[in-house]
Amino acid sequence: MTPDTVGLALLLLGALLLVVKLIRVRWKLPQRLHVPGSVIGGGIALLLGPGVLGSLMGWLSDRGWGGSLTAGLARGGLFGPDVVSVWAALPGLLVSVVFATLFLGKPLPRFREAASLAGSNLAFGVTVASGQYVIGLLLALLVLAPLFDVPVISGALIEIGFMGGNGTAVGMGDTFDRAGWAAGQDLALGLASVGLLSGVIVGIILLNRGARRGQSSFIGPQAGNTGKERSGLIERGDRSEGSTMTVHPSSIDPLTLHVGLVALAVLIGQLLLMGLQWLERALWADAIQIMAYVPLFPLAMVGGALLQLLIGRFDRGDVVDQRSVERIQGLSLDMLILTSIGTVPLRGITADLAVFAILAVAGVLWSVCAFLFLAPRMMPGHWFERGLGEFGKSLGITATGLALMRMVDPEMKSSAYLAFGYKQLVFEPFFAGGLVTAAAIPLILSPHVGPVGFLAIMAVVLAVSLFTGLFVLGRGRRR
Known part of the structure; x- marks a missing residue:
């Protein structure tokens, strides 16, 4: 990957964002559906990239149609494989930038407030994750194994593919090989792709349903959005300055200063993560590893908080300047959403299609039911915005949750982003590619635990998280 390729990928990304902004302004349908330009751009990139156009051209090339043109498009779609590889690497960096900016330029919350926000989201997240194991294992024991002759470890695929995402599915290839079921990785990859896409599509449906019912304070009729605001424009009389010049450009440009602060926050988070991983290796890594499963972005959020405390x-x-930080955050979030959706690997449905369909439908239905019936009762404040972010995360990567929160709360006025970030600090080491995800298949295959034993463990976790979320932290406590 050369510097020229990286530069070209960024230029094409900027041009695509500009094109989708024009589409968003002119096209009434995404305005009515509250779909931001970044999601539209991700859909265009997916259709014109290797996932759709590339696969179609590959199919034509295999049959000798189109000659060198179809062969070239088959490798990477319209954008080329090198550009797509750069885009695929961006979400992992940009998500850390988004979370590093959450505290910069703002007063830090008190510990009690942070714990209260994180608690409800954590209870909901653990409920959904453990429920994915319970539903998956019940299906595996009662339907998949006896009727389709697949291993019982297929019951872990919903959490691995949906909550863990494509990265977890790829990383667990050796685990599936050692279990003697290499096809399980293909199913997990397929579930990861379907989960991300269904998270966005079903999430948009739920968002518009909630907007019509007045469940959101930031979109819909009750928010008082004008026609121009729905098209993505701001009325002349309502416009405000995007940022404030806090330093003189003769010394350093204000934007440069704030980009440097965000970068420093991410670096502090990286140092914290490296330090915790070193401490774990020095003390108890031979017995258990937790920090090895923690991603960078929750620690980048902590780095931003520590930097703001110092400032x-x-x-x-x-x-x-808070507005300058928000502009950096908004740019990163738009690029993150577009590249995450645009680089979804549409592969993996190479094993039993019936097994795949059963697991996919069951996983999506469980997430939808959890959002509709549990989120309003487990999250006392801004449940719709917070629940929609957790719904997106339950079906895909972090970017899916961020994309839905971006739609329902574009100016980040609610507590959804902070609650999501706090919760991930505790949640990620265990589920969604963490310790529980890594240990699930070995424990199911273990003669000491087995599928019924692991099902019982997850059922207990589900019951405890449900009780905690509904009656200790949620609205049931007030009643």
Whole structure:
């Protein structure tokens, strides 16, 4: 991957964002559905990339149609494989940038407030994740294994593919090989792709349903959106400055200063993660590993909080402008959403189609039911925005949840983003590619635990998280 390729990929990404903004302004359908331009751009990139156009051209090339043109498009679609590979690498970096900006330029919340926000989201997340194992194992024991002759470890695929995502499915290839079921990785990859796409599509349906019912304070009729605002424009009289010049450009450009602060917050998070991983290896890594499963972005959020604490203590000139930080955050989020959707690997449905369909439908239905019936009762404040983010995460990667929160709360006025970030600090080491995800298949195959034993463990976790979310942290406590 050369510097020219990276530069070209970024230029094409910027041009695509501009094109989809024009589409969003002119096309009434995404305005009515509250679909942001980044999601539209991700759909265009997916259709013109290797996933759809590339696969179609590959199919034509295999049959000798089109000659060199179809062969070239088959390798990477309209954008080429090198550009797509750059785009595929961006979400992992950009998600850390988004979370690093959550605290910069803002007053830090108190510990009690942070714990209260994280608790409800954590209870909901654990409920959905453990429920994916319970539903999957029940299906595996009662339907999949006896009727379709697949291993009982197929019951772990919903959590691995949906909650864990494509990265977890790829990383567990050796686990499936050692279990003697290599086709399980193909099914997990297929579920990861379907989960991400269904998370966005079904999420948009749920979003518009909630907007019509007045469940959101930021979109829909009750929000008072004008025609121009629905098209993505701001009325002249309502426009405000996007940022404030807190330093003179003769010393350093204000945007450069804030980009540097965000970068420093991410670096602090990286150092924290490396330090915790080193401490774990030095003390108890031979017995159990937890920090090895923690991604960078929750620690980048902590890095931003520590940096803001330091700035608030020593900065007397108020050089950190919240609006400038928000513009960096918005750019990163738009690029993150577009590249995440546009680089979904549409592969993996090479094994039993019936098994795949049963697991996919069951996983999606469980997430929808959890959002509709549990989120309103487990999250006391801004349940719709917070629940929609958790719904997206339950079906795909973090970017799916961020995309849905971006749709329902474009100016980040609710507590959804902070609650999501706090919760991930505790949730990620265990589920969604963490310790429980890694241990699920070995424990199911273990003679000491087995599928029934692991099902019982997850059922207990599900019951405890449900009780905690509904009656200790949620609205049931107030009643």
